[in-house]
Structure formats: C-alpha cells, structure tokens
Amino acid sequence: MDLRTRACNIFDLREMARKRVPRGPFEFMDRGTEEEVSLRNNREVFDRIRFKPRTFVDVSQRTPEATIFGAKHKMPLVIAPTGTAGLLWYEGELALARAARAAGIPFSLATGSMTAMERVADEAGGELWFQLYLWPDRSMSHELVNRAKAAGYKALIVTVDGVSAGNREYNIRNGFTLPFSLSTKSAIDMLTHPRWLLGVMGRYMLTTGMPMYQNYPAAAKAKMTRGPMGRSSLRTDSIKWDDLDAIRKIWPHKLIVKGMLDPHDALEAVNHGADAIDVSNHGGRNLDGIISPMEALPEIVDAVGKKANVFVDSGFRRGSDVVKALALGANAVMIGRATLYGVAAAGQAGAARALEIFHEEIRRNMALLGVNSVAELGPQYLKFIDPTLRPRAASRTALRTVDDARAVAEA
Numbered sequence: 001m002d003l004r005t006r007a008c009n010i011f012d013l014r015e016m017a018r019k020r021v022p023r024g025p026f027e028f029m030d031r032g033t034e035e036e037v038s039l040r041n042n043r044e045v046f047d048r049i050r051f052k053p054r055t056f057v058d059v060s061q062r063t064p065e066a067t068i069f070g071a072k073h074k075m076p077l078v079i080a081p082t083g084t085a086g087l088l089w090y091e092g093e094l095a096l097a098r099a100a101r102a103a104g105i106p107f108s109l110a111t112g113s114m115t116a117m118e119r120v121a122d123e124a125g126g127e128l129w130f131q132l133y134l135w136p137d138r139s140m141s142h143e144l145v146n147r148a149k150a151a152g153y154k155a156l157i158v159t160v161d162g163v164s165a166g167n168r169e170y171n172i173r174n175g176f177t178l179p180f181s182l183s184t185k186s187a188i189d190m191l192t193h194p195r196w197l198l199g200v201m202g203r204y205m206l207t208t209g210m211p212m213y214q215n216y217p218a219a220a221k222a223k224m225t226r227g228p229m230g231r232s233s234l235r236t237d238s239i240k241w242d243d244l245d246a247i248r249k250i251w252p253h254k255l256i257v258k259g260m261l262d263p264h265d266a267l268e269a270v271n272h273g274a275d276a277i278d279v280s281n282h283g284g285r286n287l288d289g290i291i292s293p294m295e296a297l298p299e300i301v302d303a304v305g306k307k308a309n310v311f312v313d314s315g316f317r318r319g320s321d322v323v324k325a326l327a328l329g330a331n332a333v334m335i336g337r338a339t340l341y342g343v344a345a346a347g348q349a350g351a352a353r354a355l356e357i358f359h360e361e362i363r364r365n366m367a368l369l370g371v372n373s374v375a376e377l378g379p380q381y382l383k384f385i386d387p388t389l390r391p392r393a394a395s396r397t398a399l400r401t402v403d404d405a406r407a408v409a410e411a
C-alpha cells in the first residue's frame with residue numbers, strides 16, 4: 001500500500017515505526033523522562049490555544065514559504081538535531097538530510113549522529129546546520145566547530161539544556177546501550193524485529209561495522225564508555241557565557257543557542273553574539289516538569305524577536321501546531337520526533353512523507369484561517385483558553401499585520 005494511504009498523519013508514522021524498530025531504540029526516540037509530565041504537556045498546550053479565523057479572504061495564492069535568516073525556504077520548518085536517526089534506519093541521517101533538501105528546508109546534524117558530517121555534506125547537500133554539545137575538554141568541541149566550517153555547514157546550534165542527562169529509566173530497563181551490548185533481553189528484542197535487524201544492523205555489520213558516533217574526534221571515542229543511551233561520559237556541567245564567546249570567535253556563520261526558556265537568558269545569548277534562539281525543552285527528554293516552549297515563546301519573542309530569529313520545538317506533530325507557534329512570533333519550528341518516526345518507518349520516503357504531511361496541513365490551516373503568507377500570522381488569529389499563554393500587547397507578533405508582511409516581502 002502506498003505511503004500516503006498508510007500514513008495520513010504523523011501518528012500513523014509513529015505506529016509504523018513502533019512495529020519496525022526494537023523496543024530499546026524505539027523508546028529512546030519516543031519517550032520522555034521520569035513521569036513524562038513535560039512530554040504530555042508539550043502536546044496538551046496546543047489544545048489551550050484555539051484559532052479565530054477570518055472569512056471573505058481570497059486564499060488561492062497562499063504559500064507556506066518562510067524567511068529564515070533572511071532567506072526564503074519552502075516552509076517554516078527545520079529538521080532538529082537528533083542523535084539516533086542512524087540507529088533507526090541504515091544511514092538514517094543521510095535519508096533525513098536528503099528529505100529536507102527535497103522539501104526545501106534546513107537539516108541539522110547532531111554531534112551524536114552515526115554518519116560523519118563530511119559525508120552528509122558530500123552525499124546529501126542542501127542547507128546543513130551542525131549541532132554542538134560542549135564537552136569537558138573544550139578543544140575537542142572546537143575541533144568539531146572547525147570541521148563543520150570546513151565541511152560547509154551554514155549554521156551552528158549550541159545546545160545548552162543537557163548539562164546532565166535526563167533520567168530515562170526505560171533505557172536502563174530495556175538495556176539499550178551504545179556501543180550495543182547483547183543481553184538476552186536485547187537479543188530477543190532485535191530478533192523479534194527482523195526487518196530492522198537485517199535492514200539496519202545487518203547492513204552496518206556488512207559494511208562499516210557496529211554503528212558509532214562518527215563525528216567524535218578519536219580522543220573522544222577513546223573516552224567513551226558503554227552505558228545507557230544518552231548518558232555520554234563526555235557531558236560537561238559547567239557551561240559559562242565565556243564558552244559562547246569562544247565559539248562566536250571561531251564560528252563565522254549563523255549561531256543558534258538551543259534549549260532556552262527564559263527571556264533573560266535569551267537576551268544575554270543575543271548580547272553574546274547569538275543570531276537565533278531555539279526555545280526548546282528538548283522534547284520533554286531532560287527535565288521533567290519543565291514548561292512547554294509554547295508557554296515561554298511570547299516572552300522570548302518580546303525580549304529578542306526584533307534582534308534575532310526565534311525558533312521553537314518540542315511536541316509539534318500537526319501543521320496546526322506550527323501555525324500556532326508562528327502566530328506567537330516564531331520564525332520557524334524545529335521538528336524532532338515527527339521526521340524520526342518517518343525515517344524509522346520507511347527511510348527517506350518516510351521522512352519525506354512526514355514533511356509532506358506538515359506542508360499539506362500548514363497550507364490547509366492557512367486557507368481555513370484566511371491567511372496567504374506566514375508573515376501575516378499573529379495572535380489576532382488565536383484565542384487563548386489559558387490566559388497565561390497570551391502575548392503582551394507590545395510584542396512583535398501583535399504588530400504583525402498584512403502591511404508588515406508586505407514590508408518583509410519587499411525587503
């Protein structure tokens with residue numbers, strides 16, 4: 001059956017991924033942390049914001065094209081950095097990057113991916129961003145920054161919300177480690193998912209061997225110890241503003257700070273040279289009980305929206321979620337699990353289907369709201385069931401009128 005019929009929405013892709021991938025890697029991708037309060041709230045928050053459409057608007061010329069860092073993109077999405085695509089599908093990062101390129105949006109490659117950044121640049125191309133974790137030995141992180149520069153990456157994302165690993169108890173229970181270790185439990189898990197075992201693990205074993213963190217410098221690989229996924233022995237818990245200054249000095253292109261929820265932090269990051277803030281709670285994977293990025297977005301747009309791009313992620317599964325974030329002032333939404341479900345379900349075609357679903361849903365919602373361009377979107381199209389989600393009147397989003405949209409288009 002054709003993928004369009006099998007996957008009408010992102011939840012269908014998730015279900016396909018769940019059947020294909022062993023429980024260990026599936027839960028690592030899918031779940032949150034501790035009681036998963038934040039994971040649930042990341043979805044529930046969208047229900048507390050409703051649409052207020054306009055009528056008698058000719059929407060026949062509408063387009064979901066968006067401006068990200070001053071350049072036009074086919075839609076207001078970016079594929080977020082996720083370290084596991086290569087465990088869900090053979091060379092899954094290449095599949096994701098190719099799908100992003102075909103859809104006309106940027107792809108972000110994570111530090112912890114299974115495919116080297118140079119290969120992704122050579123073999124997939126498109127607009128590539130690189131995500132960096134800071135390690136205790138900063139020179140090792142800077143080595144990655146220089147490699148990304150040499151490989152032609154256009155933006156660097158510094159993730160700052162992972163100074164300690166999230167408490168992912170299911171990874172301990174299901175025995176999912178990297179490098180892979182074989183226990184009776186994990187062997188049964190793999191053997192009962194033969195399509196994944198042959199198509200992913202089997203192909204690695206016949207080609208490059210056991211999947212590994214290919215972007216890590218040799219010194220970092222040597223320091224790696226086997227442990228539950230996500231518990232990198234290389235994590236640092238001492239990130240300071242000096243670290244951002246040091247990166248700003250060696251990185252000549254766009255710099256994004258990912259994982260902020262406080263407007264003061266966002267403003268400080270921009271003052272230290274960040275070109276964009278990604279408002280994120282890491283998909284509810286690190287600190288449980290943390291607010292949803294949608295709850296922080298209006299304040300952050302207020303604080304830095306005139307000086308920097310503002311991106312947002314965590315919990316986005318529908319085009320309507322994306323439209324709500326744009327109406328609150330985000331320039332674009334970063335998509336994590338939705339495209340991972342796609343790639344885990346059907347490789348590049350699955351990732352492409354996830355992006356196609358977003359494209360269709362965003363266009364349909366724009367029509368039903370009565371808007372022709374994403375720049376027209378603003379809080380006037382929203383009704384806040386929860387008043388704390390409403391932006392303050394002076395916010396940039398409140399000023400976003402059709403005239404603003406024209407000014408943006410003409411600039």
Ligand SMILES: Cc1cc2nc3c(=O)[nH]c(=O)nc-3n(C[C@H](O)[C@H](O)[C@H](O)COP(=O)(O)O)c2cc1C
Nearest residue numbers: 029080081082083110159282283313314315336337
């Ligand atoms: C399996 C998985 C791995 C991730 N790995 C990284 C990573 O290496 N670096 C990073 O900055 N964020 C990472 N993230 C977080 C995503 O970039 C993004 O913030 C999050 O997935 C957004 O939430 P969503 O999955 O609900 O869209 C990861 C997320 C997932 C689901």
